[in-house]
Structures are given as structure tokens and as C-alpha cells.
Amino acid sequence: MENKKEQLSSIREYVYNLFHDDTTGHDFHHMKRVARIATTLARKERADLFICESAAWLHDIGDKKLFANPELARNEMDVFLAKIGVKRNTIEHIYKAMNDVSFSKGNIPATLEGKVVQDADRLDAMGAIGIARVFAFGGTREQLIYHDEKPENTSIQHFYDKLLKLKSLMNTQAAIEIAQERHVFMENYLDQFFLEWKS
Numbered sequence: 466m467e468n469k470k471e472q473l474s475s476i477r478e479y480v481y482n483l484f485h486d487d488t489t490g491h492d493f494h495h496m497k498r499v500a501r502i503a504t505t506l507a508r509k510e511r512a513d514l515f516i517c518e519s520a521a522w523l524h525d526i527g528d529k530k531l532f533a534n535p536e537l538a539r540n541e542m543d544v545f546l547a548k549i550g551v552k553r554n555t556i557e558h559i560y561k562a563m564n565d566v567s568f569s570k571g572n573i574p575a576t577l578e579g580k581v582v583q584d585a586d587r588l589d590a591m592g593a594i595g596i597a598r599v600f601a602f603g604g605t606r607e608q609l610i611y612h613d614e615k616p617e618n619t620s621i622q623h624f625y626d627k628l629l630k631l632k633s634l635m636n637t638q639a640a641i642e643i644a645q646e647r648h649v650f651m652e653n654y655l656d657q658f659f660l661e662w663k664s
């Protein structure tokens with residue numbers, strides 16, 4: 466049995482072991498930033514801090530893009546959470562918060578904690594860090610940066626397909642404010658990108 470602080474530090478270590486060598490933009494530092502942003506949002510929104518922080522750390526475990534055997538990854542996580550003494554109903558609440566996070570699934574999470582974690586994950590896909598992640602991800606998919614005649618499936622196209630839409634998809638007021646600033650930064654980045662592209 467561990468107290469909540471010890472449990473969070475065990476979770477952090479568990480996540481470090483799984484993600485430290487990822488090169489697709491889903492590395493340990495993505496999980497760390499999502500955990501930190503989720504904690505900030507949770508305080509402002511009066512959501513459950515422990516659920517938000519742990520679900521944020523764990524949110525990409527079992528993602529089909531990242532795990533060869535997603536079900537095994539989820540099962541191992543379940544055994545781990547029980548082993549460090551997280552109560553069964555808390556574990557279930559964490560899963561609920563994790564499950565609807567993905568942008569690709571397009572779900573609005575049912576719980577406030579799910580909304581917080583989804584917003585935190587989406588904020589990390591925006592702004593300067595979000596821009597870095599697009600090109601990191603694009604590189605691992607052997608995707609072009611951009612192409613005049615065929616912009617489809619380029620990393621720049623991904624801004625229009627996803628990143629510029631995220632601002633309007635935030636669930637919490639606290640996230641809307643941060644998203645606004647990051648959105649403007651991405652618009653300015655694209656202006657400069659096309660200025661240089663055409664020069």
C-alpha cells in the first residue's frame with residue numbers, strides 16, 4: 466500500500482519505462498506535460514486532482530498507434546495499478562477519464578476528469594510544442610513537410626485537418642484561454658512558413 470504521492474511517483478516511473486525512447490511525439494515528456502497541464506486545469510475546474518493527474522500520465526497506454534499489443538499493455542497497467550494500492554473504484558474512474566481522450570475517436574468525455582485530460586492532451590498538440598510534434602510524427606510516417614500540388618497527407622495539411630480545429634473543441638474554460646494563445650501562435654507560424662515557402 467502506498468499513499469497518493471507515492472502512487473503518483475510509481476506511475477511516473479512506470480510511464481517513463483514505457484515511453485522514454487518514443488520518437489513519434491508521444492515520449493515521456495508528452496506524458497509529463499499532459500500531467501502538469503491536467504493538474505493546472507483540474508485545480509481551476511475543481512476536478513479530482515488524483516484522477517486527473519494519474520489518467521493524464523497513463524492516457525496513451527494501449528493506444529493502437531503506439532503498442533503492438535494494446536490489450537496486453539492495458540492488462541499490465543491494471544495489474545500495476547492494483548499492486549501499488551490504487552482502489553478498484555478509483556482505477557475504474559481513471560479508465561473512464563482515459564478512454565474518451567483521443568482526438569481521432571472524436572468523443573466528448575462523460576466525466577469532468579475525462580474532459581480535463583482530453584483538453585490537456587489537445588493543448589499539447591498546439592503551440593510551439595504541438596508544431597514540433599507534428600514534424601516529429603510526420604518524420605516517423607515518412608510524410609512530406611509540404612507539397613504545392615499535392616498538399617494531402619503532408620504535415621502542413623495536418624494543421625488544417627486537426628490542429629486549427631482544436632481551439633473550438635476544448636471542454637473547459639481554463640483550457641479555452643490557453644488554447645486561444647497557442648492557436649494564434651500556430652496561425653503566425655503558418656503565415657511565416659508560407660512566406661518563406663514562396664520566397
Ligand code: ADP
Pocket residue numbers: 490528530566567568569570586589590595598599600602603608619620623627628
Ligand atoms: P490522439 O492520439 O489523441 O488520437 P493523434 O494521434 O491525432 O491524437 O495525435 C497525436 C499527435 O500526433 C499530435 O501531436 C498530432 O498533431 C500528431 N499527429 C497525428 N496525426 C498526424 C499526421 N498525420 N501528421 C502529423 N502529425 C500528426
Ligand code: NI
Pocket residue numbers: 491495499524525586
Ligand atoms: Ni497523448
